Amino acid sequence: MFDLFPIHGGVCAPEGFSADGIAAGLKKEGKLDVAFVHSLFPAKVSALFTTNRFAAAPIRYFQGLGEVFDCNFVLINAKNANAMTGAEGIEDIEWLMERLKHRFPSLVNPVMSSTGVIGARLPKEKIEASLGEIVLGKKEGARAAQAIMTTDAFSKEVAFKVELPDGRSFCIGAMAKGAGMIDPAMATMLCFITTDADVPENRMKELLQKAVHTTFNAISVDGDTSTNDTVMLFSNKASGVYEEEAFLMALERVMHKLATDVARDGEGAKKLVAFEVSGAASEEEAIKAAKALTTSLLVKTAIFGEDPNWGRIASTIGSSGVECDENRLRISFGEVLVYDRGAILFDKTIEEKAASVMRQESFKIHCDLGIGRGKFTAYGCDLGYEYVKINADYRT
Amino acid sequence: MFDLFPIHGGVCAPEGFSADGIAAGLKKEGKLDVAFVHSLFPAKVSALFTTNRFAAAPIRYFQGLGEVFDCNFVLINAKNANAMTGAEGIEDIEWLMERLKHRFPSLVNPVMSSTGVIGARLPKEKIEASLGEIVLGKKEGARAAQAIMTTDAFSKEVAFKVELPDGRSFCIGAMAKGAGMIDPAMATMLCFITTDADVPENRMKELLQKAVHTTFNAISVDGDTSTNDTVMLFSNKASGVYEEEAFLMALERVMHKLATDVARDGEGAKKLVAFEVSGAASEEEAIKAAKALTTSLLVKTAIFGEDPNWGRIASTIGSSGVECDENRLRISFGEVLVYDRGAILFDKTIEEKAASVMRQESFKIHCDLGIGRGKFTAYGCDLGYEYVKINADYRT
Numbered sequence: 072m073f074d075l076f077p078i079h080g081g082v083c084a085p086e087g088f089s090a091d092g093i094a095a096g097l098k099k100e101g102k103l104d105v106a107f108v109h110s111l112f113p114a115k116v117s118a119l120f121t122t123n124r125f126a127a128a129p130i131r132y133f134q135g136l137g138e139v140f141d142c143n144f145v146l147i148n149a150k151n152a153n154a155m156t157g158a159e160g161i162e163d164i165e166w167l168m169e170r171l172k173h174r175f176p177s178l179v180n181p182v183m184s185s186t187g188v189i190g191a192r193l194p195k196e197k198i199e200a201s202l203g204e205i206v207l208g209k210k211e212g213a214r215a216a217q218a219i220m221t222t223d224a225f226s227k228e229v230a231f232k233v234e235l236p237d238g239r240s241f242c243i244g245a246m247a248k249g250a251g252m253i254d255p256a257m258a259t260m261l262c263f264i265t266t267d268a269d270v271p272e273n274r275m276k277e278l279l280q281k282a283v284h285t286t287f288n289a290i291s292v293d294g295d296t297s298t299n300d301t302v303m304l305f306s307n308k309a310s311g312v313y314e315e316e317a318f319l320m321a322l323e324r325v326m327h328k329l330a331t332d333v334a335r336d337g338e339g340a341k342k343l344v345a346f347e348v349s350g351a352a353s354e355e356e357a358i359k360a361a362k363a364l365t366t367s368l369l370v371k372t373a374i375f376g377e378d379p380n381w382g383r384i385a386s387t388i389g390s391s392g393v394e395c396d397e398n399r400l401r402i403s404f405g406e407v408l409v410y411d412r413g414a415i416l417f418d419k420t421i422e423e424k425a426a427s428v429m430r431q432e433s434f435k436i437h438c439d440l441g442i443g444r445g446k447f448t449a450y451g452c453d454l455g456y457e458y459v460k461i462n463a464d465y466r467t
Numbered sequence: 468m469f470d471l472f473p474i475h476g477g478v479c480a481p482e483g484f485s486a487d488g489i490a491a492g493l494k495k496e497g498k499l500d501v502a503f504v505h506s507l508f509p510a511k512v513s514a515l516f517t518t519n520r521f522a523a524a525p526i527r528y529f530q531g532l533g534e535v536f537d538c539n540f541v542l543i544n545a546k547n548a549n550a551m552t553g554a555e556g557i558e559d560i561e562w563l564m565e566r567l568k569h570r571f572p573s574l575v576n577p578v579m580s581s582t583g584v585i586g587a588r589l590p591k592e593k594i595e596a597s598l599g600e601i602v603l604g605k606k607e608g609a610r611a612a613q614a615i616m617t618t619d620a621f622s623k624e625v626a627f628k629v630e631l632p633d634g635r636s637f638c639i640g641a642m643a644k645g646a647g648m649i650d651p652a653m654a655t656m657l658c659f660i661t662t663d664a665d666v667p668e669n670r671m672k673e674l675l676q677k678a679v680h681t682t683f684n685a686i687s688v689d690g691d692t693s694t695n696d697t698v699m700l701f702s703n704k705a706s707g708v709y710e711e712e713a714f715l716m717a718l719e720r721v722m723h724k725l726a727t728d729v730a731r732d733g734e735g736a737k738k739l740v741a742f743e744v745s746g747a748a749s750e751e752e753a754i755k756a757a758k759a760l761t762t763s764l765l766v767k768t769a770i771f772g773e774d775p776n777w778g779r780i781a782s783t784i785g786s787s788g789v790e791c792d793e794n795r796l797r798i799s800f801g802e803v804l805v806y807d808r809g810a811i812l813f814d815k816t817i818e819e820k821a822a823s824v825m826r827q828e829s830f831k832i833h834c835d836l837g838i839g840r841g842k843f844t845a846y847g848c849d850l851g852y853e854y855v856k857i858n859a860d861y862r863t
Contacts, residue, residue: 121786122786123782123785123786124784124785124786124789124790124791124792125781125782125784125785125791125793126785152778154778154782155778155781155793155806155811156811157793157794157809188778189778189779189781189782190777190778190781190806190811190813191811296782296786297782297786298781298782298785368764368850368854372854372855372859373859375855375859376859378859381586382548382550382551382584382585382586383585385521385551385585385586385694386519386521386550386585386692386693386694388520388521389519389520389521389522389692389694390517390518390519390520390692390693393520394520395520395521396520397521397551397553398553410551410586413553415551415552415586415587417586454764454855455855455859456852456855456856458764458768458855459768459771459850459851459852459854459855460852463768463769463771463772463774463851
């Protein structure tokens with residue numbers, strides 16, 4: 072066993088990592104809009120990216136360098152996704168990275184990550200002009216987390232110290248952005264994780280894949296998959312300590328915290344809902360049903376209206392394509408059972424109890440399909456007027 | 468070849484069909500809420516139903532009678548879906564149908580169709596008490612179309628006379644409802660088609676399947692599939708005339724008109740958009756991409772905002788899982804090309820032209836994937852404040 076302690080510092084918490092946010096004039100009013108994460112020690116990087124076929128230029132640039140490679144620096148910009156920009160998008164990154172390496176000769180294979188407008192060239196000159204403000208050793212994780220925000224209502228960071236039974240320890244830190252856009256682009260999710268654990272480089276990608284399955288792949292704000300979605304893990308081995316079970320658990324905790332923060336901070340959203348599906352024929356079927364619930368417009372608007380509309384829950388499961396049977400299905404809001412294998416328990420009393428569950432900021436809706444042992448929990452949010460406003464009225 | 472003339476009368480236009488709407492007290496203020504369609508001559512019925520696993524009781528009742536069978540009457544009610552009601556839901560229908568046959572001995576295998584709240588018992592006594600108002604011979608198609616409306620902003624009916632080159636003719640008529648609900652239930656689509664063409668009974672289901680593919684299966688209001696979706700075809704052979712090509716064409720025209728009316732009348736929607744996808748690797752891929760566009764929240768809110776946000780269109784195609792390549796893709800709003808195989812044509816002038824296309828009530832967005840010959844057109848609508856209001860605020 073091991074102990075896990077929340078600590079301050081975000082991506083700068085692990086030994087040897089620095090980060091900061093600077094203002095390059097991409098956002099208005101001198102707001103922070105460019106961030107970097109740097110390791111003072113040699114580090115390895117591995118990442119998982121969007122499945123969108125039109126993966127943005129920074130993703131294709133990263134993939135050109137390999138799966139896991141030496142890298143001690145990532146430059147992140149808001150306001151421009153550098154997506155649908157073709158070969159020029161890559162050239163713009165190469166141009167910037169050359170200037171960055173010229174200015175900071177200690178950088179090894181610097182990479183980029185972007186979020187913002189799709190289909191416009193990267194404002195590389197503006198970014199280049201701001202590189203002079205970068206001080207590599209700055210430990211300003213909170214400013215970095217702030218710089219990468221777009222329509223995020225709050226910045227998202229987390230860090231843990233992991234103590235093994237023999238007293239040795241390592242740290243893991245991370246920051247993320249989600250929410251969406253204020254400009255016409257897709258809602259992009261970016262997450263940067265740092266650790267001083269001595270992670271074997273051939274394990275980095277697989278561990279990321281394991282952890283993303285129940286965290287970032289389990290959330291949905293609007294069901295769309297951006298051209299820029301990225302989860303990036305930097306490991307500099309500075310602690311010299313590693314224990315896989317402990318590291319994976321800590322990685323999952325970090326990613327779970329940030330993923331639920333991203334869902335909670337869905338554009339205009341006020342509520343975080345955990346859709347627990349159990350009793351499915353398989354885990355795949357549980358995933359299918361749980362994700363159908365997170366993306367159903369009728370379910371999302373019912374959550375916004377704090378309406379325990381179990382008929383919409385049932386119908387969404389029925390149309391999700393999974394094996395189900397109305398005489399085996401059970402539906403609960405929190406601990407309030409409203410439908411029990413063919414019996415409609417929903418009366419005025421139960422309705423009021425279920426509605427009071429939904430008035431909370433965070434709650435669960437549980438569907439037991441009663442078929443098999445497959446289970447999965449997906450996280451979603453409500454959809455209200457603010458969502459429409461953010462996504463339709465950005466011009467005004 | 469043949470000629471097709473629009474005529475009045477809706478479902479009552481074909482010879483020997485009658486219909487009416489009555490008020491059973493299910494809706495408030497004495498509004499019409501129960502409808503029937505009847506054939507004075509012996510008729511056959513065939514239907515296509517929802518793929519939702521929790522198909523409503525009236526659907527399971529119908530399926531218990533066969534695929535194509537003798538039937539000269541359908542009773543339709545609004546305000547209650549009779550879904551998630553188990554064996555009792557079927558018993559309620561049997562009870563009502565017995566009373567109906569007792570009152571009108573000429574009825575053969577009467578069936579039901581319902582739309583409204585999921586998970587509440589059918590108010591069968593109220594409906595039974597109103598059966599006395601039914602006059603079998605009434606030709607009030609418009610009142611029937613009105614009775615089946617829920618949140619529909621307008622009633623939907625259509626009829627054509629089909630004239631063959633030799634002067635013989637037959638008629639086809641139909642009515643539909645869509646839009647959604649004012650009560651907490653799924654947005655249900657119901658469509659009833661009548662014809663006096665001499666359709667061979669063994670062709671009825673296949674012809675319905677062909678016609679539904681490019682019509683009702685090509686529309687999306689909210690991406691949810693209701694427990695009650697139904698397309699029902701009655702044929703009484705009264706004209707003695709049939710020519711398959713002409714009949715199929717007329718059937719498709721009727722269903723296309725009603726399906727686009729349903730999409731146009733999506734809850735709170737103001738615009739009908741045809742998403743034309745061409746150049747896909749296969750028709751399946753074209754369907755996948757076109758449907759992804761109709762259900763993308765970011766695309767739907769951009770349409771509401773009249774924002775020619777081609778980046779969202781591209782990204783939705785990229786995440787739809789179809790084969791695509793940014794150097795082959797072309798995107799147009801109406802006739803305005805905004806992205807051409809890697810070249811971003813979008814400047815202030817093009818943006819204004821594309822925005823003016825989007826200010827129309829009805830327009831197309833065309834995506835040529837440039838990969839193969841697969842094509843498909845799906846129909847969708849915008850998503851604005853009204854949608855949220857209808858679906859979240861029904862209590863207030």
